[in-house]
Amino acid sequence: MEHTHHKAMALADAELSAAEVPALIHELARNPSLVRALQVYIAVGRQRVAKVYDTKREEPVPQWLIDTVMHAPVERAAVRSASKRSVGRDMLKRLKERYTLPGWSLAAGPAFAALLIAASAWLLVPPSSHGDTLLAAQLQHAIETTASGQDAALLSFRPVLTFRDKDQAYCRQFEIRSGVERSAALACRQDTGVWQVVMQTPPGPLGTTPAGAREDLARFVASRMSGDPLDAKQVDQLKDRGWPQN
Amino acid sequence: MTDEIRSRMVAVLPRLRRFAYALTGSTEHGDDLVQEACLRALSRVERWQPGTRLDSWMYRIAQNIWLDRMRANKVRGEVVDVEAVEELPGLDGREITESQLTLEEVDAALRRLPAEQRAVIALVCIEGVSYKEAAEISGVPIGTIMSRLARARQALHAILDEPATMQKARVAARTGF
Numbered sequence: 001m002e003h004t005h006h007k008a009m010a011l012a013d014a015e016l017s018a019a020e021v022p023a024l025i026h027e028l029a030r031n032p033s034l035v036r037a038l039q040v041y042i043a044v045g046r047q048r049v050a051k052v053y054d055t056k057r058e059e060p061v062p063q064w065l066i067d068t069v070m071h072a073p074v075e076r077a078a079v080r081s082a083s084k085r086s087v088g089r090d091m092l093k094r095l096k097e098r099y100t101l102p103g104w105s106l107a108a109g110p111a112f113a114a115l116l117i118a119a120s121a122w123l124l125v126p127p128s129s130h131g132d133t134l135l136a137a138q139l140q141h142a143i144e145t146t147a148s149g150q151d152a153a154l155l156s157f158r159p160v161l162t163f164r165d166k167d168q169a170y171c172r173q174f175e176i177r178s179g180v181e182r183s184a185a186l187a188c189r190q191d192t193g194v195w196q197v198v199m200q201t202p203p204g205p206l207g208t209t210p211a212g213a214r215e216d217l218a219r220f221v222a223s224r225m226s227g228d229p230l231d232a233k234q235v236d237q238l239k240d241r242g243w244p245q246n
Numbered sequence: 247m248t249d250e251i252r253s254r255m256v257a258v259l260p261r262l263r264r265f266a267y268a269l270t271g272s273t274e275h276g277d278d279l280v281q282e283a284c285l286r287a288l289s290r291v292e293r294w295q296p297g298t299r300l301d302s303w304m305y306r307i308a309q310n311i312w313l314d315r316m317r318a319n320k321v322r323g324e325v326v327d328v329e330a331v332e333e334l335p336g337l338d339g340r341e342i343t344e345s346q347l348t349l350e351e352v353d354a355a356l357r358r359l360p361a362e363q364r365a366v367i368a369l370v371c372i373e374g375v376s377y378k379e380a381a382e383i384s385g386v387p388i389g390t391i392m393s394r395l396a397r398a399r400q401a402l403h404a405i406l407d408e409p410a411t412m413q414k415a416r417v418a419a420r421t422g423f
Binding site: 005044049053057073 | 252255256259260261263267268273277278280282284285286288289311314315317318347348349352367371372373374376377389392393395396400403406
């Protein structure tokens with residue numbers, strides 16, 4: 001029974017061998033339930049469903065994704081070559097030119113720690129010491145728009161990529177969102193157990209991406225990463241074990 | 247060699263993005279998935295065998311990353327995307343067999359399927375890979391792919407044939423919205 005239905009599906013998908021078609025047609029002529037099944041397979045068949053998604057395929061690929069593929073390092077635990085250092089320096093220079101706010105300082109030491117993440121819990125230090133951080137923008141929005149007695153969910157936090165960098169430190173790329181804005185960032189875990197933001201894109205409205213910012217972050221992530229990104233199971237284990245170094 | 251693979255990967259990106267969109271139901275999340283899949287592919291590029299299909303290898307990597315995430319989410323408790331509520335079809339119910347499907351309808355319906363069924367629909371129906379290729383990408387026998395695909399299509403058809411009001415009520419019951 002199931003086998004026959006699979007053949008009907010294969011017929012709908014043009015995957016049935018020519019030799020099997022006559023027998024299936026014979027079966028269809030005497031089996032109304034098989035005809036109904038075939039109708040279902042055609043109704044949600046390849047051509048109809050694929051056509052729905054054609055528009056997604058025609059969308060231009062974001063430049064930051066192309067850059068990720070074209071420039072990400074290939075070797076596992078790559079030894080830094082002269083050319084890679086140069087790329088990194090160029091990128092840092094560009095990023096520093098793009099982001100003038102102190103809060104966007106890049107990988108330059110502990111003086112500008114803006115965001116602390118401990119395991120899945122995290123804490124933002126007061127924005128006054130770090131310029132126009134996302135928290136400041138979100139707090140502004142919350143103060144301006146939240147009715148008395150209502151809670152405002154200031155932030156949502158969503159990690160999208162976890163990996164070890166070339167110094168074997170854990171790094172997490174993530175998005176933080178408020179009701180109206182989002183920002184993407186990369187934080188790396190210091191030996192002290194403190195997560196330090198090493199790059200953050202300026203906050204922008206949901207549904208839009210600040211020009212060039214995401215591309216820069218993706219390239220920056222690619223330049224720091226060593227080896228494979230960690231999968232969800234590995235991340236869960238690391239969280240449970242407190243992000244051990246070894 | 248590597249430059250050639252990078253160029254070929256770029257050529258695969260439009261399809262990989264569509265596949266990732268079908269899995270995640272979101273352009274942003276889909277692009278995040280594509281980014282991770284590309285980085286992972288590049289970091290283990292020596293495992294790709296010249297002469298085999300690069301796109302199938304990329305699909306496999308992306309699918310595995312996504313399934314890992316879905317399984318991890320399941321352990322933590324299902325995450326329902328609130329945006330999904332807004333993207334459900336409108337109140338104008340229609341017969342799937344007699345009308346055009348829309349991206350929003352199919353996308354919302356796909357999100358209600360189990361992860362592995364969603365993945366096989368994305369591979370076979372959206373990306374158009376053969377049953378045999380889908381089996382290789384997913385690492386399961388072809389019979390498993392066919393069973394999974396048949397169940398997925400029947401479920402998808404049933405969801406798309408539901409009156410839109412029922413779909414909204416069902417999501418509301420799950421999300422509390």
